Structures are given as C-alpha cells and as structure tokens.
Amino acid sequence: MTAPRAITLAAAAACAAVLATAVPSAAINSYNATPAPERTEVGALIATWDDDADPSTPDRVDWVCSGTMIDADTFLTAAHCTTDWPENVRFHVSLDQDVQTGLDRAAAEHPGDPAAVARAVAIEGVAHSHPAYPGPAADTHDISVIELPSAKIRERWSFTPAALPKAGALGALGPQGLDDTSFLVAGYGTQEARRGPGGQTHPGGGVRMKAPVSFDALNAAWIRLGMTAPQGNGGACYGDSGGPNFATLGGRLTLVATTITGDTPCYATNVVYRLDTPGARDFLKPYVQLP
Known part of the structure; x- marks a missing residue:
C-alpha cells in the first residue's frame, strides 16, 4: 500500500x-500486492x-x-x-x-x-x-x-464488519504460533519510494489494495510485521495509516491491529497497533461489542 x-x-x-x-505508514506496496474488492x-x-x-x-x-x-x-x-x-x-x-x-x-x-x-x-x-x-x-x-x-x-454499501480479537489473543499464540500465523495488510495508501528526476516520490494511492506480511516481533502495544519482497511480502506505506492488519486466528480472518508507522521508503517493516490489549479494548468498549 x-x-x-x-x-x-x-x-x-x-x-x-x-x-x-519511526515515520508514519500510509500505503500498500506495489510488489506482491493485489486489489482487494472483496474487503x-x-x-x-x-x-x-x-x-x-x-x-x-x-x-x-x-x-x-x-x-x-x-x-x-x-x-x-x-x-x-x-x-x-x-x-x-x-x-x-x-x-x-x-x-x-x-x-x-x-x-x-x-x-x-x-x-x-x-x-x-x-x-x-x-x-x-x-x-x-x-x-x-x-x-x-x-x-x-x-x-x-x-x-x-x-x-x-454492503459489508460484513471485521471480527475483532479476544483479549490477549496474539500473546496467547506464543512465538512459534505467531511465526506460523498468516497476516494480511490492507489499505488505500501509496506505493513504496521511487527515485526520479525530481527526487524520491510515493506514487499511486486511493485504491483499496491488500498484501501478505509476516510476523517479526510482538511488544506490549505493537506488532512489527515484515514486508520485504524476497519473502513474498508486500506492505503498508503512506495513506495506509489506520488501516487493518488481519491475522487468521482459529481459521477466521481477524482484525488484530491497525497500521501506524514504518520505515521511510516503505520497504521493510509495518509497525501496527494491537487491538487485543487492555488499553485498546478499554477504548473500543463504548463503541462496539467486544469478543
């Protein structure tokens, strides 16, 4: 993105x-990414x-x-x-x-x-x-x-709301479980940095895209997801901020985090805000029924 x-x-x-x-993310990369009309x-x-x-x-x-x-x-x-x-x-x-x-x-x-x-x-x-x-x-x-x-x-519009995670769902997976989990990022953001005569630009944006990402690290409030091309990943960039990062938990696609930041050229890491933590759940509780 x-x-x-x-x-x-x-x-x-x-x-x-x-x-x-870090710097804010806002896009789905052009590599290993596809349109997401079904999302x-x-x-x-x-x-x-x-x-x-x-x-x-x-x-x-x-x-x-x-x-x-x-x-x-x-x-x-x-x-x-x-x-x-x-x-x-x-x-x-x-x-x-x-x-x-x-x-x-x-x-x-x-x-x-x-x-x-x-x-x-x-x-x-x-x-x-x-x-x-x-x-x-x-x-x-x-x-x-x-x-x-x-x-x-x-x-x-016709849509099915995203499923949210249970409390502590990501931590409960453990290191091996997280490594084995499939992650997917989606959003409307721009593409990774490109160099041209006028300097570095981030082209594109404004179309809903999706890309696979892979687990890197878990912190108290954050997940770091790898988005490097050789591993078959895509990733987020400028304009993808606030967008979803899904994980397949128990066979169900679950919205586990939102895109917040990453590396400047949008090639390496998507840093995303966890939704299974007490802080995120306390904020969401007045607005949505939590699992």
Whole structure:
C-alpha cells in the first residue's frame, strides 16, 4: 500500500509525531500486492477542511487515511489521522474500491465545492480519538473511531464488519504460533519510494489494495510485521495509516491491529497497533461489542 496523494497540513504533522523513532505508514506496496474488492469492510477516511482566512466553508477535500468497519456504524482508524486539524475539519468514510477516481469525478461535477465532493463519495461521521493520544512511545494510544449513521452507510454499501480479537489473543499464540500465523495488510495508501528526476516520490494511492506480511516481533502495544519482497511480502506505506492488519486466528480472518508507522521508503517493516490489549479494548468498549 502507499500513502495518500496529500496528507496535508496538521494531518501530516500529526503523522510525523506518531513515534519518535519511526515515520508514519500510509500505503500498500506495489510488489506482491493485489486489489482487494472483496474487503468491503475496509474504507478510506476523507477530510474536508479550511486553509484560508474564511473558516465558514471548507476549501480542501482529500482522502487522508485508511480504516475498517468494526460494526454497523463504527469505523476504526488511527488517532493521528483525526487529531491536530483545523477546527472546521469534518470527517467522512467511503467504502468504495477506488476512492481517488470517485473524488476526481465528483470534483469535476462540483467545482469549487469540497463539501459536495465529500458528500458524493462518502458518509459524514463524528470522530472520537483516544483521549490519551499522543502517549509515550511504548503505547501512543494511536487509535480512533468514526461513528457513522448506520442507515445511510447501509444504503450505500454492503459489508460484513471485521471480527475483532479476544483479549490477549496474539500473546496467547506464543512465538512459534505467531511465526506460523498468516497476516494480511490492507489499505488505500501509496506505493513504496521511487527515485526520479525530481527526487524520491510515493506514487499511486486511493485504491483499496491488500498484501501478505509476516510476523517479526510482538511488544506490549505493537506488532512489527515484515514486508520485504524476497519473502513474498508486500506492505503498508503512506495513506495506509489506520488501516487493518488481519491475522487468521482459529481459521477466521481477524482484525488484530491497525497500521501506524514504518520505515521511510516503505520497504521493510509495518509497525501496527494491537487491538487485543487492555488499553485498546478499554477504548473500543463504548463503541462496539467486544469478543
């Protein structure tokens, strides 16, 4: 996966501050990755915001992160995607396979009207970021949800919410069990770094993709997943932040973590926030029924 075309203003600053020792992820790599039209629970976070002297109306719209529906009206993403924006920011969720094409088409139909563009491709919701974000590097509390009107989202898209893990599910697997577990990352992000005449760029983004990743390390709040090509892996990049990392647990595809950060060129490691920990579960408890 790769990063979005433009994760601008405060969103970019928030991403950069996620971990002092790493950079935010936001994309599915081009290698070993494929489109994911069947992952209908995976969506893109779209923002409208103001960046001029008149805050009464938005003048920018773009997709900024990825995420996952975890019940009929709750979209899970990262707190660095929903914090440190201008005061008039409004968040929307789209479950379209190709969000960028939808935005481009809507922009042509509604020139100069970012709010109308957002309405054309997505459903507006209310963001709730973890109140302790940003926390220490050991656990930054980088988790957020968007509450959506379930009737409106069901009118527009058909999906089955992602299954969440039981408490301590990853730790219970043990080192060998984790090594033997299949992981899958998904999102709308850009591709890995490419060098050109103008320097390094991250092309692509805005289309839902998926790629296999492999277990590397487990920490109290984090999983590190390998995404190197020789091992048959793909991985996350810019714009995949907040997006899902699935694991097959007991024969069931389970949303075990969300993409947060990784290496700058998006070639080596995806650092993801665990959802089976007491901290993540305490945050999610008011919004979704936990297993």
